[in-house]
Amino acid sequence: MHQDARPQRPTDASEGPTFTYHRTSMYGAVVFVVVLATGVEVGAAHLLLGLWSPPIAWILTAVGIFGALWMVGDWRACRLRPVEIGGGTVRIHFGLRWRLRIPIDTIERIRPPNPDERQSRSGPDLRLALPGSAWWVMELSRPLQARTVQGRHRAVRSFALGLDDMDGFVEAWTALVPAADRARSEP
DSSP states (O other): OOOOOSOOOOOOTTEEEEEOSSTTSSHHHHHHHHHHHHHHHHHHHHHHHHHHOHHHHHHHHHHHHHHHHHHHHHHHHHHHOOEEEETTEEEEEETTTEEEEEEGGGEEEEEOOOHHHHHSSOSSSEEEOOTTOOOEEEEEEEEEEEEOTTSOEEEEEEEEEOOTTHHHHHHHHHHHSOHHHHHHHOO
């Protein structure tokens, strides 16, 4: 008999649907290549710097290893912490980078990005999309605070959100928004 080795999170009957954002992106491949390159670079730098100053070589080796471990941890967090809708809020835990709790009634509109937003860095206040994933823009009726694990925060009024099933997310949001609000938010 085969048992799944992954830890299971307890489920609550009031929880709504969850949406992943790592499956259609290239982030796993990017992490693999960066960690592999970091191993080679850190090894070579350690050998070369060790001839000049062993303490600096060890410091830079530790920083390189920490960076590689952080990327692996971020990738794992992306896989294990999906976007959740439930209890009147959308909860976004974007890897180890950003945390955002959005009351459903503050979402004004969810729309595909326009060509200018896709081509430039202007547009949404924050991009919550992994490399290689398609994203949509979520516009809010008032600014909300996005927070990081390190304690930083940023006020966002709109942000890019890349999910594996954006259509399913829009359907779930639409089902929770009162009909009067849906009419206001249609493009």
